[in-house]
Amino acid sequence: MSEITLRMLFDVDTAAIGRRAEGWLRMANSLDDACEELIRASRDLENVWPSGDTAVRRSADLRAEASNSYPPCRRIGDALRLHADTLRGLQDQVRAVAAEASGRGFSVDVTTGTVQAPSHMFTESASPQIVAQSINAYVNEFQAILARAAESDASTANTIAVNVPDPAKGFGTLGMPPVSEQTLRDQQGRTPRQVNDWWRSLTPEQQERALQDHPELVGWLDGVPSSDRDVANRLVLADRKGALQTAADQHAARLARLLVDDPYNEIDIQRETEAMNAAQDQLGKLAEVDRALQSLGEQGLLLGVDPAGDGRVVIAVNDPDTARHTGVWVPGLGTTMEGNTVGNVERMQQLNLAADRHTLGEAGDVSTVYWLGYDAPDLNNLSVAMEGRSEQGGPRYLNFMEGMRATHDAGPSHLVAMGHSYGSTVVAEAALTKQLPVDDILVQGSPGMHTEHAADLMADPRHVWAGSAGNDPVAETSNVTKWTQFAPIVGPFIGDAYDDGHGVSPHEASFGANEYRVDTSGHTHYWEPNSESLDNQARVLAGQYSFTTRVHGDPPPDVVP
């Protein structure tokens, strides 16, 4: 192609290239969705039509070719998007260099890329050589910019050339190899962005196969799109329920036989009883997850589920990958899968609805995520006063939030970290790394955030928001002392450990965060539907900071939709 000139670079319509990129990416997404439907609708053909060899073969070929069309389409879209961004950046650089040169008295011709100095500059300068060197420096800068533009142009053209289908063979019917368990395990050590790049490089057929073959690995893999995690985790949920029900039934049957045939065999009776109860306990936890998902209907996405221990579960209200505003909330003290999933998901529904009403456009552009991805402190020991659980949960939360950024589509994304009670210390552990990729931090009933200053959590502390009910015994440290005095031996220790362990409560003015008004009572009612507390949380989540009511602090400018 002809040589690129500054004028050509100046005149490139980068927005038009961007629109073409979005067109390719939209087509890629549509292909991905269509392939998923095709695969799920046709993969069992051989089971229902064992003698239909030809149909089965052609169906497999169609699945393969359709799947093979997706990665090239996405690669072209990605390349065009990168090209548009690169050229836009280079245009800005040209303008900056030209402005600087003009400011110093040089004249710049962007059509030819020449830089000239008026004659008086040479005659008046103590060193005409310096004037000439300056001209050369500017010309060299322009040439370097043009070289980068040419490189981006050639690279993009090459990507398009190698990814368009062969006119004779199309995209081919040769299926790509399935993803191995080891490959999936290897992803666990990579960043969510890397995982997302890898996942997007797979064909829909490979993705679907990975979901079916290893749902327990895909389901917790940060960087995999939420809709795919949902498919994987619902498979895990169904499989675990089936396996646990079978186990519970088998133990119950053995127990019944023992009680009839060998009623004095206390060891075996106890073993079978414990095994049956353990299976039923886990079934109880999963039943709670089921109930929460049923209450959400199509709004719900299951982003993680594991009934072991107290249980871990992550449930989103609306898809965070397409939402304009997403809040990911960490619960606190005493939270378990069996005891709190439905109630906490309802809190997320309330907050979601309250925030969604602020944002114009289609309903559903706010997503709220219930994240019990850590072992919350128990009610029956001192773990709540210690930092161990938050230190364990912080990195997991950080990884999840990086995943939220990696999987979000190209549209605007306002991401909010939210935590209640001890959950706020998990958020703090993630934020103190300075890597937490969020726009706001919003906490309720926090005992402290492991620092004395909001500025340690967010570069702009106006984006840290804390609320506390006046009689919340957790957030109000004076109340901790008041409450713990009733436990004469261990009480003072808990009170001191609370203060020493978690630091100043973030709603205190000295912390430097915004304290939003809370009109609810106690430690667990911050989401009452009739409350200023819920309204203020919703306003922060929707980026409508100017609407918040505050005890102290200054709101940053509202998020511009």
Place this chain on the structure above:
Amino acid sequence: MSIAACTDDGSKDVQSKSKADAQAAVQTLAAQVAAQAGGELTNGGFAPAGCEGSKDSSDTYFMQGTWQIPLAADRHAATAAKLRDSWQAAGWTIKDDRTVSGGSVLTAVDPDDFYVTLESTAPPKAMSLLIHTPCFKNPA
């Protein structure tokens, strides 16, 4: 409608009402507010929540509904003032009445303890409407 307060344990002195009926009551009130505001209800949604002391909405619950009422930005303040006066005359309690840089906020509680909030959206091309009921008990 006569509703007793929702108590801490979430079960005493609470009127029994199905979630469907509560949703219908909220919808009816929303339509009245929209008519008063001179606009139409769009982008509606409902969600239940457990009352104080309930771990979820299976026993006692609030029902919350939200909508948007498209209205030009320059009508928000006047609309909020008109509704405030109208609601006060009807015996409602005004809880919040503000104009902020982003628009207007008006919150009130009606004589049946239904909580109503109108607030400008972002951008201020509509007013959002939030209504929630007092605490109800699911019928046995």
